[in-house]
Amino acid sequence: MAHPKEPNRLQLNDQGRLRHFLTLDGLDRATLTEILDTADSFIEVGARSIKKVPLLRGKTVVNLFFEASTRTRSTFELAAKRLSADVLNLNISTSATSKGESLSDTLQNLEAMASDMFVVRHSQSGAPHFIAESVTPNVSIINAGDGRHAHPTQAMLDMLTIRQHKGAFEGLTVAIVGDILHSRVARSQIRALNTLGVSEVRVIAPNTLLPVDIESLGVSVFSTMKEGLDAVDVIIMLRLQKERMEGALLPSEHEFYELYGLTTEKLEYAKPDSIVMHPGPINRGVEIESAVADGPQSVILNQVTNGIAVRMAVMSMAMSGQTAAISAATPE
């Protein structure tokens, strides 16, 4: 009988170390902690007068974005450059692929340019898995967000932010608010928080924005902010796309804000020392009140700084895992 393919058969090498970074599914606490610790070291690099280390010197990193995202692409680009890699940015619109060049053809062309790492953003869940299966062993794939599936570097920078402010994960209650259904960020955050051992992960949303069996991911479900935010340590607000008003998922931005927008009053339900996070870009007055976004409990700008360090950590770890796998395969 056919067996399901383990994601880790793809993303870990024989020594159990990262060689691709596709999903947080199946990665253990030690690996996630190693990512956070390595990222901590890179934060120090960012504070130097020369913010660059020679780790990926001579390596070529291709930012392969099938879905536009200037923010995410910029942080990956900066991370790669601070590791001294050469960076190529490719925005491949769906119109280019519909000209008849298949994804496989595109990949073969890029491999022929002797690339060492693809940072992939794609609108289809599982696209980075497919690419990781298609490429030769001397390319590592970093998932920069695929469909609704995963955005593992975003989740890890959020974990780094939480650790910086809360010290440890044990005992924390974390609430994720908003459009869980369409959110790859939420899926990766839920996985990371549970692996790192928080006490409770809550999701707060109307039923139309919750995927079926969300409880199976290890969360408790709330439909009101009053109950859901009660005594939480961390509040993560998700971005709400305007398209959600179509297709009968929500009646209006106004009603959403009234029920789920994070205002100064609703923030009172949480612990006084709770922190407020948002993956950005923020829709002020839709998901969050400006006073809260810019307030003392907001750590939104720390998230951006941490984004570069986490991406440097993941890129150097994957490159390290790739070269280890290759040298193990080719005896001297």
Add this chain to the structure above:
Amino acid sequence: MNIEIKSGRVVDPVNGVDEVQSLYVSEGKIAAIGVPPEGFLANEVIDAAGCVVSPGFIDLCTYLREPGYEYKGTVASETFAAAKGGYTAVCCPPETLPVNDSEAVTNLILDLASRAGSAKVYPIGALTKGLKGQQLSEIYSLKQAGCVAVGNSGRPVANLSVLKRCCEYAKTHEMSVFVRPEDVSLASDGCVHEGAVATRLGLPGIPVLAETVAVSQLSLLAEETGAHIHMSQLTSEKSVELVAAAKARGIPVTADVSVQHLLLTDIAVSGFDSRLHCLPPFRSEADRLALIEGVNTGVIDAVCSQHQPHEAAAKQAPFAESEPGVSSIETALPLLLGLERKSVLSMDMLVRALSAGATRVLGVKGGSLSVGESADICIFDPLAQWVVSDESIKSLGKNTPWDGIELQGLVKATLVDGHTVYA
């Protein structure tokens, strides 16, 4: 031409036969079982010791891909693959290019099939012109040309009013209507079962509701119009319950399930393996068990292969963008034998689900080893092992999730009208 098939375990559910004995074929027909007819002199003796001798299998859903998609499969390649799988007849859906909505296309397919000389082909004509779901196709002409049923091949019909008229017109000409029950708006852009796996993978799901709503509507339409509606490829426990209830009320509905749905659940797609991208999707373990139970109780009339050969490129894409379907006609028997070895399915039920069940749905002859019937026979060794590979699979479509897996159960010979078409 006389053939003696010697010492095999003859399994013929229709006639309640299951014992080791000889089967005698004369001039393309079954001549006798057990005792040779008077004066029978065999021109050829086939030693079937250790093998099962059963009616040839009849498939309710085999995509032959020709005309139009010859890079995926041809009538010749896929009917040969069918014969290798033990099938003596296959129904091909109208989803060809051009669509099989005319006598000309039906004639072309039948002509190609007769020239290929492997398994017989029973075309299913298009229910609506171009499968567009708007206008009635020429159902009478299609029937005259040789179509055994009409269907819309998984494509939506504009609205219930059009579907009702289709049923009424099909009933006028006593043609069965094949429908894959699925509400298009509920299925939306889904590509997997809506459940925990879809939630974790972030893939758009198809709720069970998309199927059960359609099964309910179709049952009521069949009751209202009197048309025989065959529901293809059920996937869920609730649908089996709804079909059972409809049958209990005497409504003329039948149903099938694919072999794959008896074996796989949504867990299988956990690793985004596009070879397991299949529509309708694989559902939960409870659904899978209910489908097996449905076969055992006869609520589900037949087990089909839902054979969908693809060229390699069709599967080389991210999961949702890959083309759905499994090249399955050569693995159907060994996979079902796996269930038989686990005592989930009896040998009698296995053979019935692959042969007599389909003839009852189609209202055609065959499906048994009754004396006087066409000698459409499958001889298989239920214990022989083989490895699934690009070489061992004869279909042009190598898209099987069982690639590289050793399966047990191998067809030794397939006879159509007394001629060995595969051995």
Add this chain to the structure above:
Amino acid sequence: MTELLDVESLLGEICDDLSQHLVAKNISSPCVIGIRTGGVWLASYIQKNLGVSKSCGELDISFYRDDFTRIGLNPTVKPSSLPFETEGRDIVLVDDVVMSGRTIRAAMNELFDYGRPASITLVTLIDLDGRELPIQPDIVGRKLTLKENQQVKLKGPEKLVLEVTEK
């Protein structure tokens, strides 16, 4: 077979030599920086002994290794910590063992990313054969020649012990 060397007395000699060296070079307030992990323990001792008031710096050269593409990233990498400006300063760089010279090369590269020092004085406890780069320590505790199957390791930090072990 394990041979133990008296680290304390070696360090005493090093501090004396270093003081003379600094005086000769006319260096009055150097920054002491150790290379993780052994070098940091030694640097801390030297800094206290010299009576240089500032705390000492710690350098983790994991991001600067030239064998990254062969052996990968050290999973226990820690941030470097230099609690002072290095631009225009006189640096005393301390490591436990110098052999190939590659670690010192990496450390100097890293130091230059913090700023341009006025000078770097290299201090090592042990100087082994096998140099692959033109790098020589200014102050050495002991020159050693190991047999092919031997290796040397500094243990600490409570009591510094130098072990020579058979592989």
